[in-house]
Amino acid sequence: YGMIILFSWTIILVYLIADIKYRIPTLGSFIIPLAFLAISCAMLLPRQNQLLRPALQSIWLGLHVLIAFLGNAAFVLTFGVGLMYIIQERQVKSKKPGTFYHRLPSLDILDNLNYTALTFGFPLQTVGIISGSIYENYAHGVYWSGSLKEILSLVTWIIFGMLLAGRFFAGWRGRRAARVAVAGFVAVVLTYIGIIYY
Numbered sequence: 001y002g003m004i005i006l007f008s009w010t011i012i013l014v015y016l017i018a019d020i021k022y023r024i025p026t027l028g029s030f031i032i033p034l035a036f037l038a039i040s041c042a043m044l045l046p047r048q049n050q051l052l053r054p055a056l057q058s059i060w061l062g063l064h065v066l067i068a069f070l071g072n073a074a075f076v077l078t079f080g081v082g083l084m085y086i087i088q089e090r091q092v093k094s095k096k097p098g099t100f101y102h103r104l105p106s107l108d109i110l111d112n113l114n115y116t117a118l119t120f121g122f123p124l125q126t127v128g129i130i131s132g133s134i135y136e137n138y139a140h141g142v143y144w145s146g147s148l149k150e151i152l153s154l155v156t157w158i159i160f161g162m163l164l165a166g167r168f169f170a171g172w173r174g175r176r177a178a179r180v181a182v183a184g185f186v187a188v189v190l191t192y193i194g195i196i197y198y
Contacts, residue, residue, distance in 0.1 A: 004042035006065070007192065010073040011035040014117075018077055022113055026103050030080035060135035068128030068153075072188050074121025075160060078114050079185030082178035085110040089175055111173055114181060122164050125157055152191040159184040 015031040018024075084104055091101040104110070132153070133143040144150060163180040166172035172180070 001042050001045045001047045003065075004038050004045065004192070007069050007072065008035045008038040008042070010069040011038065011076050014070065014073040014077050018113065018117070022105075022109070024105050024109070024113070026084070026105075027080065030084055031077060034076055034080065058135055058138050060131050060138055064128055064131035064135050067124050067131060071121045071124030071126075071128050072156075072191075074117045074124065075156070075181075075184055075188050077117040078121065078160075078181040079188075081110055081114045081117060082181035082185075085114065085178040086175065086182070089178075107174065111177065114177055115167060118160065118164055118167070118181070122157075122160050125160065129153060129157055149191065152187065156184060156187040156191050159187050 011031065012035050015028065015035070019027060085107060087100050088104040088107055088110060091097045091104070092107065132150075136145060136150075137143045159180065163172070163177060163184060166180070167177055
């Protein structure tokens with residue numbers, strides 16, 4: 001419950017930062033419902049007020065959670081912007097653009113924001129995985145236990161790492177980058193499901 005609520009607030013925080021910098025009014029229409037959906041899902045989960053055992057209390061846990069959540073919130077932003085890109089590209093290519101055409105920003109602005117969110121989120125996710133490994137070693141004596149949440153986090157990291165490398169080395173832009181961002185979001189959702197049921 002608490003984890004999903006915190007994740008929802010980090011999504012809102014990352015959205016507000018992007019809104020201040022880019023001033024895209026319709027961005028909230030794609031990001032805020034995701035935060036609301038996460039909060040709604042959290043309400044369905046049992047609320048547990050258990051304190052961590054003293055042996056598990058570590059600064060690495062707080063650092064890991066905060067950094068990983070911010071990285072994943074940036075990936076949620078790449079998803080929302082990627083979705084906006086796909087919709088706007090279809091509007092541009094159609095003979096009769098619909099209502100979204102005039103409400104969404106240009107494809108260049110969306111692609112730039114997608115790249116910015118990716119370059120913000122990927123290093124945070126990397127540090128989040130490293131700090132999680134350090135915490136895992138502190139708490140359980142191993143850096144990698146092969147749990148479902150660790151595997152799914154690694155898959156998410158690989159997807160967004162491929163996207164970043166593709167953009168940097170292979171010139172991925174536009175639709176391809178937007179589609180990989182959408183696929184990466186699916187991995188983020190699966191990671192949180194894996195954490196909940198771990």
